[in-house]
Amino acid sequence: VTHLAAARYIGRFAPSPTGPLHLGSLVTAVASFLHARLHHGQWLIRVEDIDHTRSLSKVAEQHIRDLSLLGMHSDAAVVRQSQRQTYYRQALSQLERLGVLYGCQCSRQERANQEGRGGCCLCFGKNLSLANHALRIHLGAPAVQEQLTACQTFYDEKMGRFTQDLSTQVGDFVLRRADGAISYQLAVVVDDAQQQITHVVRGADLLDNTPRQILLQRLLQLPTPSYAHIALVLAADGKKLSKQNGASALQVNTPQQRLTCLLEAAAHLHLNLPQNGSINTLDQFWHAATLAAALTTQ
Ligand SMILES: [Zn+2]
Numbered sequence: 001v002t003h004l005a006a007a008r009y010i011g012r013f014a015p016s017p018t019g020p021l022h023l024g025s026l027v028t029a030v031a032s033f034l035h036a037r038l039h040h041g042q043w044l045i046r047v048e049d050i051d052h053t054r055s056l057s058k059v060a061e062q063h064i065r066d067l068s069l070l071g072m073h074s075d076a077a078v079v080r081q082s083q084r085q086t087y088y089r090q091a092l093s094q095l096e097r098l099g100v101l102y103g104c105q106c107s108r109q110e111r112a113n114q115e116g117r118g119g120c121c122l123c124f125g126k127n128l129s130l131a132n133h134a135l136r137i138h139l140g141a142p143a144v145q146e147q148l149t150a151c152q153t154f155y156d157e158k159m160g161r162f163t164q165d166l167s168t169q170v171g172d173f174v175l176r177r178a179d180g181a182i183s184y185q186l187a188v189v190v191d192d193a194q195q196q197i198t199h200v201v202r203g204a205d206l207l208d209n210t211p212r213q214i215l216l217q218r219l220l221q222l223p224t225p226s227y228a229h230i231a232l233v234l235a236a237d238g239k240k241l242s243k244q245n246g247a248s249a250l251q252v253n254t255p256q257q258r259l260t261c262l263l264e265a266a267a268h269l270h271l272n273l274p275q276n277g278s279i280n281t282l283d284q285f286w287h288a289a290t291l292a293a294a295l296t297t298q
Pocket residue numbers: 103104105106121122123124
């Protein structure tokens with residue numbers, strides 16, 4: 001771990017193993033990989049399988065294999081959220097000691113109705129036990145109020161200044177479900193800190209999750225990385241490209257297929273690659289893509 005501690009830049013790509021790698025996830029992977037290369041940094045893969053069962057570990061293996069075939073290798077052992085429950089529980093205890101959590105027994109339907117409405121849920125003030133209920137963070141708690149100004153506005157490297165009023169636009173959010181499952185918001189904060197991530201490059205669908213994550217970082221006294229959210233690849237229906245709206249699995253079995261995938265991802269990132277036929281190998285691609293990325297960020 002000592003060599004990681006010395007690095008000035010540690011980035012990561014964190015796929016969810018919900019289906020095979022498709023163009024949308026590849027674009028994010030390439031963006032974060034190039035960003036790390038430009039900064040002479042390290043690049044890590046983390047499998048975000050917190051919501052998923054072990055049966056999906058084959059999918060995660062496939063992601064790692066596909067990325068590696070495309071020339072993207074993790075600079076440290078791949079971390080899986082499903083194996084890190086102890087750390088998430090420690091973070092919850094830390095938040096409990098700050099007096100910012102309350103138990104919640106809202107049904108799935110009630111939770112869905114409250115989504116994005118702001119405020120607290122009906123369970124606030126009922127003093128439900130923290131042990132066997134879902135847990136929410138109370139944005140009105142004094143320890144949270146102290147941090148709100150510092151986390152509701154942040155500067156994103158790609159999207160610019162972003163502001164969100166957590167109390168009215170998000171409300172008290174769930175950190176642990178009643179069945180014990182840890183929320184993505186908490187897991188990602190704990191993992192980014194433990195992997196000493198300095199730069200997060202990820203899809204723009206997570207832009208509005210960032211103030212929540214900065215809040216948790218501040219409450220847990222963890223550093224806030226720098227953020228760059230990149231435009232998503234959209235499907236024909238205008239939504240984020242996903243398995244549900246027809247994203248097909250990347251074909252990476254032959255060298256030509258690999259090059260085709262990478263060139264398509266580079267086009268989505270508006271990288272100005274030479275069109276003179278000089279890119280015929282993975283090495284040539286990564287060399288040209290790194291140069292092009294350096295020019296676009298100037
Ligand atoms: Zn509730």
